[in-house]
Amino acid sequence: MSTPFPAHVRVYRSRSGEAAVRSWCERELAACPGMRPLPRIVADGRGTRVHVLGGGGGVPVLVLPGAGLGAATLTGAARLLARDRTVILADLPGQPGLSSPLRPLGGRAAAYGAWLDALLPQVTDRPVVLLGHALGAAAVLSSPPSPLVDRLLLVNPAGLAAPARDPGRLRATCAWRLRPGEDTSARLIGAWGGPAGPGPLAEWMTLVGRHCRADTVPGLLRGEEFRDWRGTPVTVATGARDRVVSPALLRGAARRLLDTGVHEIADAGHLVLHEAPEQVRELLRRGGG
Incomplete structure (x- = not known):
């Protein structure tokens, strides 16, 4: 059943800003060999907007x-x-990217x-692995189980535990909002426990x-939002240096709500998909497909 947004706001401050963000996304995706866009989807x-990168014979993700x-x-x-499996990338509506700009x-x-x-x-007619990072993981946990889902991999997941209160992260966020630039973006990424420094991610931020x-920052999911995923294999992982949802915050909630432990990824923070993609690849391979 459709769940309408009771109220919404445009994620972009201006049409020119929206064009700048979308152009950056189109350029990066076009530069990825083999990446192809699907026709626009209304979900x-x-x-x-969804992009697909063909890959090995493992269960698609x-x-x-x-x-x-x-x-x-x-x-x-x-x-x-994609060395192991086809990769499907979807931009969440209401977030910076190529999907609808309306944020609930x-x-x-x-x-x-x-x-x-x-x-x-x-986007698929066969079961896939749902790999959600942060808010993406909260979307997974809030969706109903489906025969099109082989298993879940939740990385730095939002929704399982309330985010840590971190004054340093708050200061870095305020500085970035007031003076967005390479330096403040790098400091913000560092305050998440990520790789502070110049690079494409700092440029994006x-x-x-x-x-x-x-x-x-996404908070704790309410009981009525959290769907019953019992019976579906689930893996939870986070960075050892994650300053948003640390391993200590996640362990009890993951065990209580999902009956699973937490894989702690050394030398990574809140951006595991950017910092440690090889470890994410290994977690997918351990899942059996």
Whole structure:
């Protein structure tokens, strides 16, 4: 059943800003050899852009990025994962990227769960691994179980535990919002426990800071939002240096809610798909396909 957004706001501050972000995404995706766009999809009323990178014979994986991190930032990880399996990248509506610019103001988890449920049969006719990072993982947990889902891999997941209160992260976020640039973007990434320094991700975060409206860190899912995934294999992983949802925060919730442990990835923070894609590839391979 469709879950309408009771209220929404455009993620972009201006049409020119939207064009700048979309151009960056199109350029990065076009530069990835073998990456192809699917025709525009409407899932639960939300325009969605999906790209596919053909790969090995393993179970395909549908990758859902975290808040503020469009699919175009994951081309490096996609190339690595595609050595084993086809990779499907979907931009979440209401987040910077190529999908609908309308962001829900209320009922966000339920809206993303309904969107994912409607999206699945339009991008695959065989079971896939759902790989959700941060907000993408919350979308997975809020969607109903489906015969099109082989298993779940939740990386730095939002929704299982409330984010850590970190004054350093708050200061870095405020500085980035006030003066988005390479330095403040790099400091923000570092405050997440990620690889601080110049590079494509810092360039992307500068674009997002300049042209997109502020978003909140996803919080704890409410009971009515959390779907019963018992019976579906699930793996939870996070970086040892994650300053948003640390291993200590996740362990109890993962055991209580999903009956699983937490894989702790050394030398990684909140951006495991960017920092440690080889370890993500290994977790997918351990899943049996």
